[in-house]
Amino acid sequence: MNDLTLILAVAAITYLTRVAFLIRPRQVPGGALGRFLDVFPLALFMAIATVGLATPEGTPAVTPGLAAALGGVIGGVLFRRSLVGILAVGAATFYLVRALVGG
């Protein structure tokens, strides 16, 4: 399989998973799967956040990313969970700690 074919295959897989329920929206499930869908976005976002903040090299490590997470939480408390507040306080904490301790 050459690179172009591989890219087309990855694109097809990605799009099919994205369009799966949108192509037939009347078959959106309820019940247990519906409850799963209620909590999945939160679980997903926290998983991605954890990877970005706590495992910068692929495994858990003490880095300025943890300070950024703490700053983000503080920003969320101070600015009523505002996205901009979390980003601003978290980023400021990250750059400050990195400047002080390196990493």
Next chain:
Amino acid sequence: MTRLPSGPPAGVLSPGVISQDRAHHGYGRAMFDDPSFRRGLRDTILIFFAVAAFGVAYGVLALDVGLPPWLTLFSSVIIVSGAAQFAMVGLLAAGPVPVLVAATGLGLRHLPMSATLARLVGAQPLATRLRLAFVLVDETFGLTVRAANAGVENLVAYKTAADLMLYSGWFLGTGIGVWFGTAINPESAGVGVLFGLLFLGLAAPMVNGRRDWIVVGASVAATLIATLILPPAWQVTVAATTASLVGIAVGE
């Protein structure tokens, strides 16, 4: 957790959903004047720059593993998934099978997102649904859920704006990465941390009850464990699925 608004029953349009008439008769031009569209543009300005920075990193890495510039750009045009594309270039040397397995593993997380988005936008023309699916990525999905909870009237217009910003940022960033090659190192600027903060910010408004806090804790713990025992392609999907199952088991 703030509950996702339930979509309208089949065949019934809610006030927050574009009417079929507008959808079929020149809505495309009117969409640019829609307040929801403009709000979508405003809300994604930060994401535009963050995604563009990651696009730069992708362009640099893709060239580094030997992907030709035109294929690097083409992949960003047609795949539009940072996770899948980074996995692809990371596993390219291992052959097509690991790449396809990784793409499938990463794609699994789109299934609930697709179902949730279908519920949010309700009845829409097929072309609109196919288009909304093309840039159904973590960032635009998160923002659309947030917009739904905030009462944004026209989620189709909102997500279209978010999609345009993300798509252009991703392509532009990839182009810059291809153009400047290894002279740029976005990771040294802490882009990965900023992306983590972005998702922390997207998750924060969704935490409203005991079950949500348990899901947060379970997700963080499952992710940390997953990074120790699973290959990167499966870590996020497995951790998020595990935490969701814990949330279901705990109940309301």
